[in-house]
Amino acid sequence: MSKPRQLHLGAFMRPVSxxxxxxxxxxxxxDANFNFNHLRKFAQTxxxxxxxxxxxxxxxxxxxxxxDALKRSxxxxxxxPFTLLSALAGATERIGLVATASTTFDAPYHVARRFASLxxxxxxxxxWNIVTTSNPDAALNFGLDDHMEHDERYRRAREFYDVVTxxxxxFADDAFVRDVTSGLFFDPSRMHVLDHKGKYYSVRGPxxxxxxxxxxxxxxxxxxxxxxxxxxxxxxxxxxAAHNSLADGQRFYADxxxxxxxxxxxxxxxxxxxxxxxxxxxxxxxxxxxxxKVDSLVDYANAIASLSIALGHDASKFDPDGPLPDxxxxxxxxxxxxxxxxLAKRDNLTVRQLAQRLGGFGGFAxxxxxxxxADEMEEWLVSEGSDGFNLMFPxxxxxxxxxxxxxxxxxQRRGLFRREYEGPTLRDHLGLxxxxxxxxxPA
Amino acid sequence: MSKPRQLHLGAFMRPVSxxxxxxxxxxxxxDANFNFNHLRKFAQTxxxxxxxxxxxxxxxxxxxxxxDALKRSxxxxxxxPFTLLSALAGATERIGLVATASTTFDAPYHVARRFASLxxxxxxxxxWNIVTTSNPDAALNFGLDDHMEHDERYRRAREFYDVVTxxxxxFADDAFVRDVTSGLFFDPSRMHVLDHKGKYYSVRGPxxxxxxxxxxxxxxxxxxxxxxxxxxxxxxxxxxAAHNSLADGQRFYADxxxxxxxxxxxxxxxxxxxxxxxxxxxxxxxxxxxxxKVDSLVDYANAIASLSIALGHDASKFDPDGPLPDxxxxxxxxxxxxxxxxLAKRDNLTVRQLAQRLGGFGGFAxxxxxxxxADEMEEWLVSEGSDGFNLMFPxxxxxxxxxxxxxxxxxQRRGLFRREYEGPTLRDHLGLxxxxxxxxxPA
Ligand SMILES: Cc1cc2nc3c(=O)[nH]c(=O)nc-3n(C[C@H](O)[C@H](O)[C@H](O)COP(=O)(O)O)c2cc1C
Ligand SMILES: Cc1cc2nc3c(=O)[nH]c(=O)nc-3n(C[C@H](O)[C@H](O)[C@H](O)COP(=O)(O)O)c2cc1C
Numbered sequence: 001m002s003k004p005r006q007l008h009l010g011a012f013m014r015p016v017s018x019x020x021x022x023x024x025x026x027x028x029x030x031d032a033n034f035n036f037n038h039l040r041k042f043a044q045t046x047x048x049x050x051x052x053x054x055x056x057x058x059x060x061x062x063x064x065x066x067x068d069a070l071k072r073s074x075x076x077x078x079x080x081p082f083t084l085l086s087a088l089a090g091a092t093e094r095i096g097l098v099a100t101a102s103t104t105f106d107a108p109y110h111v112a113r114r115f116a117s118l119x120x121x122x123x124x125x126x127x128w129n130i131v132t133t134s135n136p137d138a139a140l141n142f143g144l145d146d147h148m149e150h151d152e153r154y155r156r157a158r159e160f161y162d163v164v165t166x167x168x169x170x171f172a173d174d175a176f177v178r179d180v181t182s183g184l185f186f187d188p189s190r191m192h193v194l195d196h197k198g199k200y201y202s203v204r205g206p207x208x209x210x211x212x213x214x215x216x217x218x219x220x221x222x223x224x225x226x227x228x229x230x231x232x233x234x235x236x237x238x239x240x241a242a243h244n245s246l247a248d249g250q251r252f253y254a255d256x257x258x259x260x261x262x263x264x265x266x267x268x269x270x271x272x273x274x275x276x277x278x279x280x281x282x283x284x285x286x287x288x289x290x291x292x293k294v295d296s297l298v299d300y301a302n303a304i305a306s307l308s309i310a311l312g313h314d315a316s317k318f319d320p321d322g323p324l325p326d327x328x329x330x331x332x333x334x335x336x337x338x339x340x341x342x343l344a345k346r347d348n349l350t351v352r353q354l355a356q357r358l359g360g361f362g363g364f365a366x367x368x369x370x371x372x373x374a375d376e377m378e379e380w381l382v383s384e385g386s387d388g389f390n391l392m393f394p395x396x397x398x399x400x401x402x403x404x405x406x407x408x409x410x411x412q413r414r415g416l417f418r419r420e421y422e423g424p425t426l427r428d429h430l431g432l433x434x435x436x437x438x439x440x441x442p443a
Numbered sequence: 444m445s446k447p448r449q450l451h452l453g454a455f456m457r458p459v460s461x462x463x464x465x466x467x468x469x470x471x472x473x474d475a476n477f478n479f480n481h482l483r484k485f486a487q488t489x490x491x492x493x494x495x496x497x498x499x500x501x502x503x504x505x506x507x508x509x510x511d512a513l514k515r516s517x518x519x520x521x522x523x524p525f526t527l528l529s530a531l532a533g534a535t536e537r538i539g540l541v542a543t544a545s546t547t548f549d550a551p552y553h554v555a556r557r558f559a560s561l562x563x564x565x566x567x568x569x570x571w572n573i574v575t576t577s578n579p580d581a582a583l584n585f586g587l588d589d590h591m592e593h594d595e596r597y598r599r600a601r602e603f604y605d606v607v608t609x610x611x612x613x614f615a616d617d618a619f620v621r622d623v624t625s626g627l628f629f630d631p632s633r634m635h636v637l638d639h640k641g642k643y644y645s646v647r648g649p650x651x652x653x654x655x656x657x658x659x660x661x662x663x664x665x666x667x668x669x670x671x672x673x674x675x676x677x678x679x680x681x682x683x684a685a686h687n688s689l690a691d692g693q694r695f696y697a698d699x700x701x702x703x704x705x706x707x708x709x710x711x712x713x714x715x716x717x718x719x720x721x722x723x724x725x726x727x728x729x730x731x732x733x734x735x736k737v738d739s740l741v742d743y744a745n746a747i748a749s750l751s752i753a754l755g756h757d758a759s760k761f762d763p764d765g766p767l768p769d770x771x772x773x774x775x776x777x778x779x780x781x782x783x784x785x786l787a788k789r790d791n792l793t794v795r796q797l798a799q800r801l802g803g804f805g806g807f808a809x810x811x812x813x814x815x816x817a818d819e820m821e822e823w824l825v826s827e828g829s830d831g832f833n834l835m836f837p838x839x840x841x842x843x844x845x846x847x848x849x850x851x852x853x854x855q856r857r858g859l860f861r862r863e864y865e866g867p868t869l870r871d872h873l874g875l876x877x878x879x880x881x882x883x884x885p886a
Binding site for chain 2: 023030033040060061072078082086087088089091110121123140141187201206208299
């Protein structure tokens with residue numbers, strides 16, 4: 001009897017939440033970007049909720065926004081992922097730890113080594129969210145005048161991945177004999193010198209650390225472009241997607257799983273986890289009120305700028321407390337414009353509310369009771385919209401506590417989510433095989 | 444009344460010890476390079492012993508030695524410093540955490556950010572051991588064919604340091620107002636965009652993390668050349684030196700402190716901590732036996748190669764169990780040759796013992812009882828040979844336990860070492876001032 005499919009749940013974290021109004025929410029920790037104790041508490045709560053992984057987003061520059069918006073944004077400062085996740089490794093026992101690392105602005109030897117080290121320190125819980133870094137300001141912090149061209153970034157990413165995984169395979173799993181009597185520490189015939197000389201990278205190796213506990217840390221990818229999806233289909237084991245609706249999710253799911261078929265990869269060797277904000281109430285009404293409350297904490301002047309961009313039309317002249325007026329079509333992104341109009345209609349939002357919604361967190365959201373949220377998640381899972389979710393919380397700690405204390409038990413009751421971790425590693429949680437070593441067959 | 448001068452003690456760590464025979468010593472952990480639990484225990488023992496800091500050495504390649512020596516060496520694998528020290532931050536409360544990071548093979552933005560993050564996570568306990576990386580094999584792992592020339596490395600290091608410290612000063616200490624009512628997260632007039640454009644680096648900034656708890660993490664330097672000493676005098680707050688005798692130490696101490704005078708820096712703004720192996724016994728005889736025992740675990744074939752290099756003469760023809768024969772002078776390093784001959788004479792060593800001594804750990808060592816070791820350390824301190832030591836243990840955990848349980852109490856009894864940490868930060872332990880922000884006066 002095969003096990004029924006279950007959801008995989010990641011938590012996509014910024015220390016103060018993804019939502020830009022979150023730090024002002026009653027009971028939130030406005031200092032979470034500077035205070036490790038809060039982060040430790042969040043990770044421990046996620047582990048209590050049996051989450052697959054704590055995902056740490058990352059940016060290699062202060063986010064690129066006008067100073068009047070920036071000065072109101074908690075995103076200006078954050079912990080660096082490797083230092084944060086290593087510290088969290090010591091404060092947790094089972095939850096996976098996924099760090100974002102850029103293939104455009106770091107060296108493969110460093111990246112391979114840090115992930116291997118995190119994997120050893122955490123007992124096999126590391127994952128690498130491969131990004132090519134889209135923020136053009138990052139280039140200016142790394143000696144470049146301009147951002148590297150998009151497809152060039154992805155070509156480098158592919159080679160970078162080959163080098164990193166090759167370095168992880170520097171030693172066979174059984175290389176380290178540590179024979180105290182003879183004095184042999186490792187068997188040199190079980191060490192491989194990579195000697196990579198490619199178009200972009202030249203890296204000799206071997207890596208100066210043993211093969212990771214998981215063989216390779218779990219490979220995660222978030223690219224949305226054609227090049228991004230293809231890189232994911234070739235290399236990723238988890239995709240972190242962004243969709244607006246179940247129908248979008250199903251299209252993406254079919255697209256990517258179809259690419260796996262073509263590549264001869266098993267469909268369940270890659271889990272698709274769309275990002276979703278999750279706002280929990282005891283009634284649907286209460287959940288909507290919480291959402292409205294955190295949205296209302298987004299500064300209106302900044303919010304109206306976001307709305308104007310989405311609409312391709314200056315929204316600052318509209319009555320903030322009236323409904324969205326009819327506006328002529330423009331050259332702006334058609335999909336952004338249509339989404340904004342549909343959102344205002346569906347949730348009956350004023351101009352102010354719509355602007356603050358988009359300025360706070362404009363992406364996909366579950367807003368409801370434990371039962372309605374579990375219903376929706378179940379529908380995504382059974383109708384092949386996703387293999388789970390990468391969840392974001394509207395404010396911390398309460399938004400996270402609500403999910404773990406109320407929604408997780410409902411998912412468990414339905415058999416949709418684990419009650420206990422089955423193994424110690426992130427690969428165990430995700431049901432992913434341990435990769436074999438490309439240079440050494442098992443002894 | 445001014446406080447009497449006290450010793451500062453760091454522990455210079457590799458997971459299995461510096462000594463190449465250590466992993467074979469009875470009771471040692473041959474798997475410490477892969478097992479974080481051992482490292483946690485070492486750090487907690489050092490903290491119990493009130494050490495100033497845990498220093499993590501680092502190399503960006505497998506150490507450059509013939510495969511027949513390498514296969515017997517535990518140095519082939521190790522944890523990466525940032526991941527290790529961040530994990531140790533969570534397992535300790537007071538001890539300083541000094542990571543080695545290279546100015547030749549990393550980017551200033553990454554280095555600034557990781558140290559700032561470690562400093563926030565640890566509550567102000569981070570230090571940066573600035574190295575220019577002398578192992579030529581590192582270059583091959585980072586896309587270069589040849590190692591960069593020595594003085595060029597130091598010129599880059601100086602500019603690298605300016606960029607990193609400038610990035611740490613991106614925000615005034617009081618920049619983050621986090622005013623929930625008005626929605627102002629930080630005061631933009633208290634943020635500085637570095638806009639560095641130098642000979643080697645071009646880095647815009649600001650850093651995307653708040654100013655470190657210590658203002659700047661403590662700056663440590665280990666260079667021994669003229670360029671290295673001058674960089675240290677200009678920038679370092681701790682020097683990690685390597686001497687063969689108290690007289691050497693005094694010369695170095697006078698040289699470097701004299702450079703501080705010329706630069707207008709206070710003499711106690713830079714602490715000089717020579718490296719020293721420390722082997723503790725209940726009698727001097729017992730300490731010597733422990734040392735002989737760990738030396739005897741060094742493979743003889745490798746050891747004799749080290750001795751031949753030191754002597755500039757093939758030592759493999761000598762009777763291993765006889766005394767060192769007279770040998771003609773050669774073109775080899777005169778100082779290495781003289782040291783080897785003097786060592787054999789002083790400790791009455793056979794050829795085998797001398798070879799294994801040099802192959803295990805050839806540097807300066809305290810070998811004796813708690814009383815004789817405290818006597819020697821006191822002499823170094825009062826005669827201006829050093830401000831303390833960066834200690835290495837011949838084997839772990841026992842060599843470390845012996846020092847903390849037996850020598851530390853003796854030093855404390857004499858008033859030469861703290862009984863309690865006085866403050867929470869590494870700067871507090873070392874008696875170093877918190878640097879002011881170069882762009883912002885305190886509010
Ligand atoms: C949900 C999600 C999370 C992402 N997180 C990060 C991140 O933490 N850091 C980053 O540089 N890029 C991040 N990205 C950006 C992606 O890496 C990628 O650049 C973006 O999705 C555009 O895709 P494309 O580059 O394939 O066009 C994220 C993207 C998505 C969809
Ligand atoms: C006690 C001691 C410890 C050192 N630790 C490291 C280290 O961990 N990593 C490294 O690359 N170099 C290390 N070095 C090397 C120094 O950074 C430096 O390259 C070496 O002392 C030669 O000095 P010079 O470069 O000024 O000639 C160490 C040196 C000493 C004396």
